[in-house]
Amino acid sequence: MDPRTQHEQRSLLPSQNLERVEGWGMSSDAVSYVFRPSTLEGITEVFAMARRTGRSIGLRGAGRSYGDAALNSENIILDLTRFCRILEWNPESGVITVESGVTIRQLWEYILPDGWWPPVVPGTMFPTLGGCASMNIHGKNNFRVGPIGDHILEFDLLLPDGRIMRCSRQENSDLFHAAIGGFGMLGCFVRLTLRMKKVYSGLLDVTAINVRSLDAMIEVFERRMETADYLVGWIDPTAGGASTGRGVIHEANYLKPGDDPNPAQTLRLENQQLPDTILGILPKSILWRFMRPFLNNLGVRLVNNAKFHSSALIDRDGKSFRQSHAAFAFLLDYVPNWKRSYGSGGLIQYQSFIPEATAADAFREQLTLARRAGYPPYLAVFKRHRRDDFLMTHSVDGYSLALDFKITRANRRAIWDLAGKLDAIVLKAGGRFYLAKDSTLRPEVAREYLGDAAVAEFMRLKHLCDPDAILETNLSRRLFGAAATTLHGR
Amino acid sequence: MSIPWNSAIVVGASSGIGEAIARRLAREGCRVALVARRGDQLGRLRDELNRSAGRDIAIVAEHDVRNRPEIPMLFQELTRQLDGLDLIIYAAGIMPKVAVDEYDSEKDAAMMEVNTIGAMAWLNEAAARFERVRRGTIVGISSIAGDRGRRGNPAYCTSKAALDTFLESLRNRLGRFGVRVVTIKPGFIDTEMTRGTPGLFWLISPDRAAELILAAARAGRTSAYIPGRWRFVGLVVRSIPSILFRRLSI
Numbered sequence: 001m002d003p004r005t006q007h008e009q010r011s012l013l014p015s016q017n018l019e020r021v022e023g024w025g026m027s028s029d030a031v032s033y034v035f036r037p038s039t040l041e042g043i044t045e046v047f048a049m050a051r052r053t054g055r056s057i058g059l060r061g062a063g064r065s066y067g068d069a070a071l072n073s074e075n076i077i078l079d080l081t082r083f084c085r086i087l088e089w090n091p092e093s094g095v096i097t098v099e100s101g102v103t104i105r106q107l108w109e110y111i112l113p114d115g116w117w118p119p120v121v122p123g124t125m126f127p128t129l130g131g132c133a134s135m136n137i138h139g140k141n142n143f144r145v146g147p148i149g150d151h152i153l154e155f156d157l158l159l160p161d162g163r164i165m166r167c168s169r170q171e172n173s174d175l176f177h178a179a180i181g182g183f184g185m186l187g188c189f190v191r192l193t194l195r196m197k198k199v200y201s202g203l204l205d206v207t208a209i210n211v212r213s214l215d216a217m218i219e220v221f222e223r224r225m226e227t228a229d230y231l232v233g234w235i236d237p238t239a240g241g242a243s244t245g246r247g248v249i250h251e252a253n254y255l256k257p258g259d260d261p262n263p264a265q266t267l268r269l270e271n272q273q274l275p276d277t278i279l280g281i282l283p284k285s286i287l288w289r290f291m292r293p294f295l296n297n298l299g300v301r302l303v304n305n306a307k308f309h310s311s312a313l314i315d316r317d318g319k320s321f322r323q324s325h326a327a328f329a330f331l332l333d334y335v336p337n338w339k340r341s342y343g344s345g346g347l348i349q350y351q352s353f354i355p356e357a358t359a360a361d362a363f364r365e366q367l368t369l370a371r372r373a374g375y376p377p378y379l380a381v382f383k384r385h386r387r388d389d390f391l392m393t394h395s396v397d398g399y400s401l402a403l404d405f406k407i408t409r410a411n412r413r414a415i416w417d418l419a420g421k422l423d424a425i426v427l428k429a430g431g432r433f434y435l436a437k438d439s440t441l442r443p444e445v446a447r448e449y450l451g452d453a454a455v456a457e458f459m460r461l462k463h464l465c466d467p468d469a470i471l472e473t474n475l476s477r478r479l480f481g482a483a484a485t486t487l488h489g490r
Numbered sequence: 491m492s493i494p495w496n497s498a499i500v501v502g503a504s505s506g507i508g509e510a511i512a513r514r515l516a517r518e519g520c521r522v523a524l525v526a527r528r529g530d531q532l533g534r535l536r537d538e539l540n541r542s543a544g545r546d547i548a549i550v551a552e553h554d555v556r557n558r559p560e561i562p563m564l565f566q567e568l569t570r571q572l573d574g575l576d577l578i579i580y581a582a583g584i585m586p587k588v589a590v591d592e593y594d595s596e597k598d599a600a601m602m603e604v605n606t607i608g609a610m611a612w613l614n615e616a617a618a619r620f621e622r623v624r625r626g627t628i629v630g631i632s633s634i635a636g637d638r639g640r641r642g643n644p645a646y647c648t649s650k651a652a653l654d655t656f657l658e659s660l661r662n663r664l665g666r667f668g669v670r671v672v673t674i675k676p677g678f679i680d681t682e683m684t685r686g687t688p689g690l691f692w693l694i695s696p697d698r699a700a701e702l703i704l705a706a707a708r709a710g711r712t713s714a715y716i717p718g719r720w721r722f723v724g725l726v727v728r729s730i731p732s733i734l735f736r737r738l739s740i
Contacts, residue, residue: 012562012563012566013566015562015566015618015619015622016622018619018622018623019622019623020622020623020624020625030574031569031574031575031619031623055570073573073574074569074570074572074573074574075570
């Protein structure tokens with residue numbers, strides 16, 4: 001259709017709402033009309049505006065997805081960060097009801113003084129709970145407690161036509177299991193009820209364990225996962241040969257009643273805050289500038305070597321110490337804006353999930369391939385997972401390896417090509433992917449790991465909840481095509 | 491290193507420099523919106539570009555730049571269909587024949603409407619967008635004729651001089667936001683507009699002009715004579731004292 005004919009039928013979007021919006025990794029961005037309502041009525045009005053203007057809506061929380069999951073080029077972004085009230089909290093039962101823009105930070109700061117902690121948190125405290133539910137995020141305890149979806153009791157989902165669907169394991173169960181992890185394609189979470197985890201101290205017992213290979217790392221994980229509450233592995237991605245996969249595991253365990261002589265003190269928020277300075281002098285807000293000179297192949301090799309060998313000296317006896325929940329959980333928040341040290345091209349994170357039986361070989365192959373291609377990841381994090389029953393799940397009974405790659409204009413195509421080769425390893429090993437991290441997947445790979453049956457069921461629900469395909473993102477168009485295709489009009 | 495252009499609007503794309511620029515952009519893989527009055531010509535060009543690219547790389551909008559109320563919505567629709575906008579080129583222009591003793595306000599108004607006011611209307615839309623998103627390139631096709639008020643076509647010279655000043659103002663406004671604004675001053679280009687005009691020299695093809703224009707914009711030039719040798723002509727013409735200039739038959 002001629003654009004002139006189309007625009008005659010539509011109304012204008014306010015150009016003052018136009019913004020350039022980035023994925024968290026800064027390697028992808030989009031120009032969108034951004035709206036930040038603070039009420040349910042405001043959200044409903046944005047849906048109505050989408051219909052009037054013939055635009056799609058991409059849902060966005062805190063924008064912590066690394067790639068294009070919260071981008072929606074030339075269409076509407078519904079930013080829910082101002083829709084952030086805690087609606088109900090029962091400190092006896094640990095059940096909390098929130099609006100979807102409430103962040104993990106708001107949540108733990110609200111409940112910790114009552115002796116509760118979110119059962120699942122990601123490596124940063126800034127995502128919203130709507131975003132966490134949309135991506136069904138996991139933590140360092142996924143092998144033990146599953147993803148956040150396993151702790152959501154019920155939610156209200158606003159559909160693009162204005163209907164609100166209440167969903168739980170008993171009510172609209174199919175939608176419950178599809179909207180959690182449904183990357184914002186079925187509706188907008190407007191109210192979420194979750195059960196929190198009781199804790200008896202503001203501290204965790206943490207043990208660091210130095211391991212000299214990937215096999216050794218897996219051996220420790222398998223041995224400790226029966227009893228540990230949290231397990232996470234840092235891997236030196238620059239090490240090759242027999243040392244491939246060497247690194248440091250951190251195990252953390254909740255304190256039992258009585259272990260902490262002064263829980264009232266350790267549960268106070270001031271004992272959870274991350275420090276603002278390094279060594280009491282250097283403001284952490286400028287630390288990323290000092291990291292920048294090291295963010296190249298040589299610098300990263302040196303830093304990773306130093307980190308591994310210093311850990312080998314310090315942690316060889318499995319030394320334990322106590323650390324606050326926030327300090328252990330939110331490693332990504334230690335250095336504000338650390339992503340800027342990667343330069344203007346930003347980074348992508350490539351995270352794949354592989355069943356236990358094939359994980360060691362597959363991840364060794366990935367690390368070797370990346371290193372030999374001349375693009376070693378600059379950060380590698382290893383975690384243990386378990387299966388869950390959500391339709392679009394990323395999880396497996398096995399392991400995940402998250403690899404951070406620096407992106408420049410010169411290497412972008414090569415990194416995307418490399419990601420394609422890494423995908424082949426994952427598919428061959430029966431693995432899966434995580435859309436909160438994704439920047440590079442191709443439609444055929446997504447369809448293969450999800451399986452035809454899951455995709456068909458998801459599309460059936462999409463048709464029921466959003467028949468006009470109002471909800472879209474750059475990620476959804478990249479992986480599943482578009483009802484609203486560019487150059488043809490909706 | 492310059493940022494690649496993935497999407498562009500060319501206003502005045504049905505012929506001449508605009509058409510040549512659109513062809514070059516499409517060949518480079520840039521999605522391009524072709525805007526002009528003549529729908530038939532635009533349609534043919536779109537089909538040709540899409541066929542060559544093997545995909546839908548071009549879209550068209552039949553539009554008269556004098557229809558200003560239409561522009562905001564059309565601009566928004568085109569940016570949506572292009573999935574973004576990195577570059578806008580205003581190449582629409584008219585230069586009706588004007589006798590040396592002719593004083594026709596209608597012709598003059600038409601030149602101002604198309605060459606200047608239309609440019610302002612389109613480039614204002616782009617400027618507002620680029621300022622908000624902190625990137626983008628604006629290219630205005632002006633003319634060496636805007637350097638002085640020549641006796642041959644007062645309104646044409648005026649329209650291009652006004653366009654020069656407008657572009658300079660935009661440049662001064664938007665430079666701090668990382669937005670490039672480029673003023674292009676072509677000499678004689680072999681187009682419909684100049685065809686049959688006596689006394690032309692250093693004539694170049696529209697395609698060569700397009701090549702030079704895009705190179706100047708990529709290089710981050712603020713203004714460029716096309717081809718470059720006209721810069722010296724411009725320098726000389728601008729340097730001639732008025733008292734002498736009025737005696738010259740140019």
